[in-house]
Structure formats: C-alpha cells, structure tokens
Amino acid sequence: TGKFTYDPGFLSTASCQSAITYIDGDKGELLYRGYPIEQLAENCDFLETCYLLLNGELPNVTEKAKFVKTVNGHTMVNEQMQFFLRGFRRDAHPMAVLTGLVGGLSAFYHDSTDVQNPEHRAIAAIRLIAKMPTLVAMAYKYSIGQPYIYPRNDLSYTSNFMRMMFGTPCEEYVPNDVLVRAMDRIFILHADHEQNASTSTVRLCGSSGTNPFAAIAAGVACLWGPAHGGANEACLNMLEDIQKMGGVAKVGKFIEQVKDKNSGVRLMGFGHRVYKNYDPRAKLMRETCHEVLAEMGLQNDPLFKLAMELEKIALEDDYFVSRKLYPNVDFYSGIVQRAIGIPVSLFTAIFALARTVGWIAQLNEMIGDPEYKIGRPRQLFVGATARDVTPIAERA
C-alpha cells in the first residue's frame, strides 16, 4: 500500500492524452475535434463526422466524396458471415450476436489485422464503419426470420441502413427524410465520448497489439452493460414497466422507489459520470424526439407522456437536484428509436454502430502515440500474506 494511487472507477486518473473529444461536464459542453456537438448535429452528416473524428478536420466536398466512395466499397460482408449468424438462436440478444460477428471479422480480413501497421489500421477502420450497419441489420433480419437486404451504395449511409432494416424483397423501402435525419443524428451524438468504459476497454484491449476487429468487439461487449450503452434499452423497459404499473399516475410512486436506496432501483437514462449540469446530447435528442413523434403522429404516445412526467418530477425533486442528476442522451434516444420502429433489444447495437468510429479513432490515436505502452493497471493487494500449503489429507 502507499506505492500506487488507489482510484476505483478512475474518478481522478487520466489514462491517456487525447486530442479527439473534449467534454466540460460542468458547462455541459461536448466538442469533437473542437467543434461543438450542436453545430455538427445541425450542419454535418454522420460520415462527415466520422471523417472528422478519424482525420482531425472536416472534409471538403472532394474529400467527402472520396471518403463516401471508399466506405461504400466495403459495405458488403463476406457471404460466409451468414453461416456464422445461423449458428445463433433467433432470439439471441443482438449484442451477443454483434460481439461475435465483429470479433469474427478478423477471421475474414487478414490484410487488416496488424494493428501496428498504419495501412492495416486504415483499411480496418473503413471496413468496420462500412460493415457495421450491414451486420446490425443482418442481426435484426435474422431475429425476425426475414431475408437479408444487401446494401445499396447509391443511398446515404443512414438511408442505406434504414433500408437494410425495414426493406423487404417484395417492397422497396422509401426513406422518410425526418426519420433518416433523426437516425443520422443518433449516430452523430453517439460517435465518440472520450474515455468512457467501452472506449477505455478498446484502448486497453488494443494496447496488447491485438487486431482492430478484436479490440472493437471488446468495446461492443463493454457497451452492452446497463450502466453504459445498455441504458437506452433499460430506460425503455423501465418506461414500459411503469406503464404496466398504471402509467403517469404511478410516476410519483416509482420516484419514491428510486429514492429508496435499499430498492436498488435507478432512474435509467438519468445521471452521468461527467455531465453534472446537463448532457448537451440530451438537449439535441429531446428536439429530435419531438420532431419524430410529430412526424409519426405519436405526440400522445403514452410512453412519451410518461417520460415527460418523469423528467418533470425528477428535475424538481431534491434527491435528483442535489446529486446533479439530469436526463442523459439515452433518456430520449430510446423513445426516438421506438417511434422509428426499431425494436428495443436493438437499441444498444445501434449505439455500437455509431460508437465504432470513436473507438477506432481512439485506438489509432493510442497506437500512434510514442509514449504508448501496454495498459497494465496495478492494485492494492488486500489478500492473505505468504503461507505454506498443507497436504490435502491434513486440511481441516
């Protein structure tokens, strides 16, 4: 003891230097490469945001066209992937499937597995960004027993994803601009968030020199948890539970349960390790939520009304105010996705799709850092001191 600093949960330890994403939790500020998230969400699409995160600058028209063409060149997955998918039960959780599929990519693309080689990393980055929508849509189609819809490269990244999700061979999917824009915004808002649990996992995993697909699969696994990316699914499940209990009339009772520390119940979609004022992504997602519900004629959706009531009470209640607990992005993103027609169990997989670019940008940054070393935390040992083994027959 005394030799190492004890910092459970990394509350005060910076694990790296990074120039990608800046968060000021007190001001509620989020910048990707210096650009405010609000401006990116308003003026850019997801692929421009990917380019920015990967390269440090926004693309001009020519650079963007080239990047889109490169990504489009990799949207298909190896046909063998279908057999891999068939090994899963149809009711498997999409995050279980995605963890497997993403890790499995390393078995298909041998020319992009050397994380130390910049060319390998560059092509792995493009492959992962391009194939993620295809894999998520395949996981969904498999779960409902419909045929896979192959990517179409004349569509935008997000329209293509929506078509692979909702199109069928018998009926062409007609993209709805409001819904496509909402999904694109979900992607932009989730693209990176500095050293959160899954990103730190990707860095730690990648620091051993493992291949980029394996490192990103580790990120997918970490994101699954309800305290992290799984919060959007957990939040929607919570709203459905309150609805079953009796809806808006029971919100007060539910809040009392949350405030009782012995209940173990948390208000999902509330609170954040870094944002102690408000989550700027939540503000943007709230706007999108209103737009999407209006577009779908769902303004009177009971779950949305319930969410608004919960938000109202929680923002006034001393328990939440004194602990600086505000709605986070996932409080609204689940409602938006549900209105778009995305099943609840797929929410976190969509978060993973969006976060993939952030994970790769962070992995690239780490490998390119001359000071980078294999991540190897130390511990404060609190177990038994040295003692002798008693032969088994003599043990009490």
Ligand code: CMC
């Ligand atoms: N509901 C009720 N109480 C809460 C909540 C909540 N959602 N979040 C924190 N608290 C309380 C907690 O009990 C503690 O109280 P006390 O000081 O009396 O012991 C205090 O607030 C501080 O909580 P903490 O757990 O020490 O805070 P943290 O920074 O370790 O946790 C968090 C952050 C996001 C894990 C947590 O707020 C939480 O579990 N929220 C619900 C899950 C969620 O929405 N997660 C999504 C985060 S945003 C998406 C992403 O980036 O992944």
